[in-house]
């Protein structure tokens with residue numbers, strides 16, 4: 001297998017040499033932000049939107065990304081090219097960097113930027129064809145007024161705990177509610193339901209991450225003539241929905257065919273989901289930053 005190269009300490013190095021200090025506050029405290037991005041056929045899907053979210057997350061926690069938007073674009077592109085990837089998943093991490101054992105971020109000298117690019121298929125192909133089974137978990141989405149889900153921070157323990165619950169229930173994903181019992185999102189995906197011929201997704205204020213795939217899908221669906229609403233809904237609405245699907249960079253667009261044992265629709269991916277998946281697969285090749293012509 002070809003060598004994997006990782007961007008770290010301002011350069012691309014073989015992955016075995018990509019090491020950080022045990023005093024990095026990203027490691028010690030989850031103090032940092034990140035992005036997950038995909039490239040499709042030489043196009044980095046919605047790169048500007050991902051970078052904008054990265055800089056917003058960083059600004060919110062008073063972390064200065066030591067590269068400009070343009071420099072980050074070049075670093076990500078160079079990492080993909082060095083790894084000879086036309087298609088792949090890109091992880092960008094910006095941590096507070098090396099400090100002492102105390103929590104004080106002001107004692108950290110320099111933020112650390114890491115870019116990893118590799119191939120990734122989150123679920124086997126059959127699941128994209130047949131759909132996923134998910135369960136509601138007991139853990140709730142952390143409250144927006146405590147740690148805002150709009151900040152894509154390295155503090156993912158809430159999501160990790162939710163994923164553990166899904167794993168224990170042998171489910172492919174978790175349905176996470178917010179503190180008021182409204183549907184928020186999955187452990188790392190946004191959720192859509194189809195209800196009376198309309199697409200419905202929870203509004204951002206209910207506590208989901210503002211997904212780039214979610215945004216793209218809303219736009220593609222509207223362009224294709226579908227009605228889309230951002231409205232709160234409950235588990236009951238999910239159980240009786242005609243269709244349910246999840247969106248996320250890693251998961252892409254995937255149908256959900258069972259929720260807490262209730263079969264959704266006829267138990268197979270529905271017409272809206274299949275059409276939107278088809279449109280999504282077309283768009284991802286051009287909507288973004290082309291780096292291989």
Ligand code: PMP
Pocket residue numbers: 036159185186187188189190208209210211212213214247248249250
């Ligand atoms: N929610 C959470 C908690 C996530 O981690 C992700 C993945 N980044 C998403 C939703 C989907 O967002 P995106 O489409 O930007 O990948």
